[in-house]
Amino acid sequence: MKVSKEQALKFYETMCLIREFETSVKHDFLNGEIPGFVHLYIGEEAVATGICAALDDTDYIESTHRGHGHCIAKGADIDRMMAEIFGKKTGLCKGKGGSMHIADFSVGMLGANGVVGGGYNLAAGAALANKMILKNDRVSVVFFGDGASNRGTFHEAANVSSAWKLPTIFVNEMNQWASTTPYETTTAVKDISDRAKGYHMPAVIADGKNVFEVYAAAVEAVERARAGEGPTFIECKTFRVEGHFVGDPELYRTREYVKENAALNDPLTWFDRTMTRKNGYIDGVIEPQELEAVRAAAKEKIVKAKEFAMSSEYPDPDQYTADLYL
Amino acid sequence: MRKLSFSMATCEAMAEEMALDDKIFVMGEDLARQGGIFGQFKGLPEKFPGRVIDTPISETFIIGGGVGAALAGARPVVDMHFADFIGVCMDEIFNQMAKVRYMFGGQAKVPLVLRAPDGMTIQGAAQHSQAVEAWFCHIPGIQVVAPSNPEDAKAVLKAAIRSDNPVIYFENKILYKETAMVPEIADEVPYTIGKAKVRREGKDVTIVSYSIGMKNALGAAERLAKEGIEAEVIDLISLSPWDKEAVLTSVKKTHRLCIAHEAVKQGGFGAEIAATVAEEAIEYLDAPILRYGAPFCPIPFAPTLEKMVRVFPEDLVKGIKGMFE
Amino acid sequence: MSIKSYREATFDAMKEEMIRDGTVYAIAEDINGNGGTHGRYTGLGEAIGDPGRVIDAPISEAIIVGSAVGAAMSGLRPIVDLRFSNCIPCAMDEIVNQAAKSRYMFGGQAKVPMVIRAPDGILKMQGAHHTDCLEAWFTHVPGLQVVVPSTPAEGKGLLKTAIRNDNPVLFFEHKKLMAMTGEVPEEDYTIPFGKARVVREGRDVSVIVYGIMVSRALEAAEKLAAEGIDAEIIDLRTLSPWDREAVLASVKKTGRAVVAHEAVRQSGFGAEISATIAEEAFGALKAPVIRIGAPFVPIPMAPNLEDLCRVLPENIYEGVHRALGRQSDR
Numbered sequence: 006m007k008v009s010k011e012q013a014l015k016f017y018e019t020m021c022l023i024r025e026f027e028t029s030v031k032h033d034f035l036n037g038e039i040p041g042f043v044h045l046y047i048g049e050e051a052v053a054t055g056i057c058a059a060l061d062d063t064d065y066i067e068s069t070h071r072g073h074g075h076c077i078a079k080g081a082d083i084d085r086m087m088a089e090i091f092g093k094k095t096g097l098c099k100g101k102g103g104s105m106h107i108a109d110f111s112v113g114m115l116g117a118n119g120v121v122g123g124g125y126n127l128a129a130g131a132a133l134a135n136k137m138i139l140k141n142d143r144v145s146v147v148f149f150g151d152g153a154s155n156r157g158t159f160h161e162a163a164n165v166s167s168a169w170k171l172p173t174i175f176v177n178e179m180n181q182w183a184s185t186t187p188y189e190t191t192t193a194v195k196d197i198s199d200r201a202k203g204y205h206m207p208a209v210i211a212d213g214k215n216v217f218e219v220y221a222a223a224v225e226a227v228e229r230a231r232a233g234e235g236p237t238f239i240e241c242k243t244f245r246v247e248g249h250f251v252g253d254p255e256l257y258r259t260r261e262y263v264k265e266n267a268a269l270n271d272p273l274t275w276f277d278r279t280m281t282r283k284n285g286y287i288d289g290v291i292e293p294q295e296l297e298a299v300r301a302a303a304k305e306k307i308v309k310a311k312e313f314a315m316s317s318e319y320p321d322p323d324q325y326t327a328d329l330y331l
Numbered sequence: 332m333r334k335l336s337f338s339m340a341t342c343e344a345m346a347e348e349m350a351l352d353d354k355i356f357v358m359g360e361d362l363a364r365q366g367g368i369f370g371q372f373k374g375l376p377e378k379f380p381g382r383v384i385d386t387p388i389s390e391t392f393i394i395g396g397g398v399g400a401a402l403a404g405a406r407p408v409v410d411m412h413f414a415d416f417i418g419v420c421m422d423e424i425f426n427q428m429a430k431v432r433y434m435f436g437g438q439a440k441v442p443l444v445l446r447a448p449d450g451m452t453i454q455g456a457a458q459h460s461q462a463v464e465a466w467f468c469h470i471p472g473i474q475v476v477a478p479s480n481p482e483d484a485k486a487v488l489k490a491a492i493r494s495d496n497p498v499i500y501f502e503n504k505i506l507y508k509e510t511a512m513v514p515e516i517a518d519e520v521p522y523t524i525g526k527a528k529v530r531r532e533g534k535d536v537t538i539v540s541y542s543i544g545m546k547n548a549l550g551a552a553e554r555l556a557k558e559g560i561e562a563e564v565i566d567l568i569s570l571s572p573w574d575k576e577a578v579l580t581s582v583k584k585t586h587r588l589c590i591a592h593e594a595v596k597q598g599g600f601g602a603e604i605a606a607t608v609a610e611e612a613i614e615y616l617d618a619p620i621l622r623y624g625a626p627f628c629p630i631p632f633a634p635t636l637e638k639m640v641r642v643f644p645e646d647l648v649k650g651i652k653g654m655f656e
Numbered sequence: 657m658s659i660k661s662y663r664e665a666t667f668d669a670m671k672e673e674m675i676r677d678g679t680v681y682a683i684a685e686d687i688n689g690n691g692g693t694h695g696r697y698t699g700l701g702e703a704i705g706d707p708g709r710v711i712d713a714p715i716s717e718a719i720i721v722g723s724a725v726g727a728a729m730s731g732l733r734p735i736v737d738l739r740f741s742n743c744i745p746c747a748m749d750e751i752v753n754q755a756a757k758s759r760y761m762f763g764g765q766a767k768v769p770m771v772i773r774a775p776d777g778i779l780k781m782q783g784a785h786h787t788d789c790l791e792a793w794f795t796h797v798p799g800l801q802v803v804v805p806s807t808p809a810e811g812k813g814l815l816k817t818a819i820r821n822d823n824p825v826l827f828f829e830h831k832k833l834m835a836m837t838g839e840v841p842e843e844d845y846t847i848p849f850g851k852a853r854v855v856r857e858g859r860d861v862s863v864i865v866y867g868i869m870v871s872r873a874l875e876a877a878e879k880l881a882a883e884g885i886d887a888e889i890i891d892l893r894t895l896s897p898w899d900r901e902a903v904l905a906s907v908k909k910t911g912r913a914v915v916a917h918e919a920v921r922q923s924g925f926g927a928e929i930s931a932t933i934a935e936e937a938f939g940a941l942k943a944p945v946i947r948i949g950a951p952f953v954p955i956p957m958a959p960n961l962e963d964l965c966r967v968l969p970e971n972i973y974e975g976v977h978r979a980l981g982r983q984s985d986r
C-alpha cells in the first residue's frame with residue numbers, strides 16, 4: 006500500500022516521538038527521578054504508529070502496562086503524558102494513575118491497564134456499546150502481548166466479538182517475551198494469530214518493524230469493522246528490546262541476543278534504510294537530512310515535555326479523595 | 332399503589348428507566364429468552380428490542396464489557412446470575428470497575444449497575460448460596476446496596492441506574508417472591524444511596540440489618556415486644572456508603588446494639604457497623620454489642636446441616652434478652 | 657541464630673520443606689527467568705536438586721491457582737506465588753469456590769494443601785493496580801487460612817507451617833518486609849497458626865497489629881514510652897484463625913485498644929477485631945476502640961497523595977493518645 010510522503014513523514018515523527026520519550030523516561034528512571042514501575046515500548050514503535058494512524062479520535066484503544074507508545078500514537082498531549090509519569094497535577098490523570106494507568110479520553114485512549122489481559126473485555130464492551138446501543142461506527146482496538154493472549158479474558162472477548170460481529174480489533178504485539186518467559190515455553194502456537202481461527206476471526210500477520218505493513222492491515226481491519234463485518238486479529242511480529250520493566254536485570258537473556266534481535270527488528274533503522282532509497286511505499290525517496298530534522302524536532306519536544314513535568318507541581322493533598330464518586 | 336413482588340418491582344424499575352434513557356441496556360446470561368432465572372427481567376426484551384442481550388457464559392465479559400460500554404457512553408445494567416460466581420470477574424470489578432474513574436483522574440465515569448442475586452435458598456449448597464457483600468464494602472470506587480422489600484427494590488434500583496457511579500445491587504433470591512404495596516411512578520419517592528430507614532421505632536435496643544436479614548430483625552422485634560422490650564429496627568439499605576448517622580443516633584437513644592446478617596459472621600459487614608459504634612459511641616452503650624451471622628463453615632447441603640448455618644429470630648431474641656439481665 | 661533477610665529466611669523455609677517432602681513444588685510467572693517475585697526463587701531448583709519442581713507458568717492466574725487446587729487434590733503440595741495481591745482477583749473463584757470449599761463440599765474426601773504467597777502493600781508509586789492489601793476478604797471465607805508474617809523469623813516459621821498444613825493458606829507478605837533483616841533460628845522450627853505473640857508487654861493500651869504494622873507499632877511504642885505511656889503490642893501472625901483469647905486477655909488487662917492495618921479501613925480486618933472486643937471485652941473497656949486503616953480511595957500515584965494513604969508509626973502514636981483520651985503533640 007502506498008502513502009503520501011507527508012503521511013510517511015508523519016509516521017516517522019510519531020515513531021521518533023515514542024523513541025525519544027521512552028529513552029528520556031528510561032534515563033530518568035535509572036537516575037532515580039521516577040519511582041514505581043515503567044515498561045518501555047522501545048523497538049515496537051511501528052505497531053502503535055501504524056495501527057493508530059488508521060483510527061479517528063473518536064475510535065477507542067485499550068492499552069497495556071507498556072502503554073506510552075499507544076498513548077503517543079493516539080495523539081495524547083505529550084507534555085501532560087510526561088507530567089503524569091512524574092505524578093504531577095498537570096498530568097493527564099492529575100497524578101492519580103502514573104505510567105501504568107495513563108489515559109487520554111479526549112483522543113479515545115481508554116487507558117493503560119495494569120492487569121495483563123484486563124483490557125480485552127473493556128474494548129469488546131465499548132465495541133458492543135457503539136454497535137448495538139449507541140449505533141455509530143466507532144471501532145475499538147485492544148493491544149496485547151503474546152503472554153497476555155494466554156489469559157481467559159482473551160478468549161472470552163474474542164468469542165463474543167466474533168459471535169456478535171463487534172467492531173473490535175485485536176492487535177497482538179508479538180514481542181516474543183512475556184516478562185522473563187520466552188513465549189514458546191508457555192504457548193503451544195507459533196503464531197498467536199492461529200488462535201483467531203478458533204473464533205472464526207480473520208487474521209493477518211504483519212512485520213511489526215514495517216509501519217506501512219501494519220498500517221495497511223489496520224486500514225483493512227477498520228473498514229471491516231465499520232462495515233459491521235466483525236473483528237480482525239492483527240499479529241505484529243516485533244521484539245521487546247528492553248527488559249520487562251526498567252531496572253530489570255534481564256538474567257534470562259544475554260546482551261548479545263538482545264543486541265542482535267534489536268538490530269534485526271528496529272523500526273526506525275528500517276525506516277531510515279528503506280525511505281532513503283527507492284521503495285514501494287511512497288513515490289520518490291526521503292532525504293536523510295529530512296529524517297534527521299524530524300528526529301531532532303521530536304527530541305526537542307520531549308525535552309520540553311520534561312521541562313513541563315519538572316516545573317509542574319504535585320497535586321494538592323486534599324485532592325486525594327477527588328475523582329472517586331460522582 | 333398496588334401489590335407487586337420484589338421481582339416485578341425490579342422489572343418495573345428497569346422498564347421505567349429504560350423508557351427514559353435509550354443508552355440503558357441490559358446484558359447477562361439467560362435474560363432475553365427467559366426473562367432472568369428469577370423472572371426479574373420479564374417483559375423487558377419485548378418492550379425494548381435489542382436492548383436486553385443474552386451473553387455467553389462469560390462473566391469477565393459481562394462485567395468487563397459492561398465497564399467498557401460505560402466508558403463508551405452507554406449505561407449498562409449487567410446481571411451476575413448468582414453472586415457466588417462473582418469471583419470469576421473479581422478483577423473486572425476490583426481493578427477495573429472500581430478504579431477506572433479515579434486512576435484516570437476523573438476522565439471517565441462508569442454508570443454501571445451490577446445486579447447480583449445472592450443468599451441462601453433451600454439446599455442450594457456451597458456454591459449457590461453465598462452472601463459476599465462485605466468484600467465489596469472494602470473496595471473504594473464502587474457503591475453497594477441491598478434492599479429488603481419490593482418498594483425499596485424499585486426505588487433503590489432506579490437510584491442505582493441513575494447514579495453515575497458503579498453500583499452493585501445485591502438482591503436476595505428468597506425475597507423475589509415477597510409481595511408488598513409499591514407506589515406507581517406518579518407518587519414515587521426517590522431513594523438516595525447511602526440512606527437507611529427506621530422500619531420500627533423503639534427505645535430499648537437498636538437492631539441493624541439489611542436485605543433478607545430484615546426478616547430476622549423484624550421477627551425478633553415482634554417477639555421482644557410481647558415481652559415488653561421495644562426494639563428499634565434499622566434497615567441499612569445501602570452498605571457502601573452506609574448511614575452511620577442513623578445508627579449512631581439510634582444507639583445513643585437505646586444504649587444497646589444488635590447487628591444481624593445472613594453472611595458469615597467473621598469478616599462480615601456487621602463487623603464494620605460494630606467497630607464504628609465501638610469507636611464513636613461506646614460511652615452510650617449499656618451492654619456489649621451483639622453480632623449475628625452464619626458460623627464459619629461453607630453452606631452444607633443436607634437440610635439438618637443447612638439449618639445450622641442459618642440465623643433465626645430466636646437467636647436475636649435470646650441474645651437481646653440477655654442484654655437486660 | 658543468624659541474621660537473615662526476609663527473602664533468605666523464606667527461601668530457606670521453602671528449600672527445607674521441598675527437600676523434606678518431594679510432593680512440595682513451586683509455581684509462578686517468571687519463577688526461573690528472574691527468580692520470580694523479588695528474585696526470591698533464584699537458585700531454588702538447584703538448591704533442592706530438582707529444578708523440575710520449580711515451574712514457570714503462563715500469564716494465567718486462574719490456571720496457576722486452579723491447577724494447584726487440582727494438583728493438591730491429587731496428592732501434591734503446591735506453593736503458588738501470585739506476585740502481587742492485586743493479581744488475586746484474577747483467580748478469586750479458584751480460591752473462594754474451589755480451594756476453600758472442596759474439602760467440605762466433598763465430605764472430607766479431598767484435601768487442598770496449598771500455599772498462595774502474595775506480596776502486597778504500598779512501596780512507592782506503584783499505582784492502583786499493584787498496591788492493595790486484601791487479607792480481609794479471605795478471613796470471611798470459611799475453608800481458607802490467612803497468614804500475615806511480620807519479620808524474617810516469623811516468615812520462615814509461618815511459611816513452614818503453611819506448607820506442612822493440609823489446608824489452603826493465603827500468605828500475605830508486605831513488600832517492605834523483603835529487605836528486612838533479623839535473627840532467625842538455625843534449627844527446624846514452625847510457628848502454629850492461631851497463636852499471636854506479645855511483642856512488647858505493657859499496661860496502658862493494647863495495640864493489635866500484624867504484618868508490616870508490627871515494626872511500625874514498635875516504633876510508636878518507643879516514642880510513647882518516652883512519654884511514660886506503656887503500650888502492649890500484639891502481633892496477630894494469623895488472621896484466620898486468629899488468637900482472640902490473647903487479644904481479649906490483653907484488652908481486659910489494659911482496658912484500651914488500638915487496632916491498625918494498612919488495608920482500607922472500611923470492612924478491613926480491623927473491624928472484626930474491634931467488633932469482637934466490643935462484644936466480648938466490653939466490660940473491661942475504659943475508652944473507645946480506636947481503628948486505623950487507609951482512607952477510602954484507590955492508591956494514587958503522585959507521591960504526596962500516596963503518602964496520605966500510608967499508615968505509619970505516627971498514626972499509631974496518635975491513635976494511642978486518642979485511646980488515652982488526650983490530643984497528641986502533633
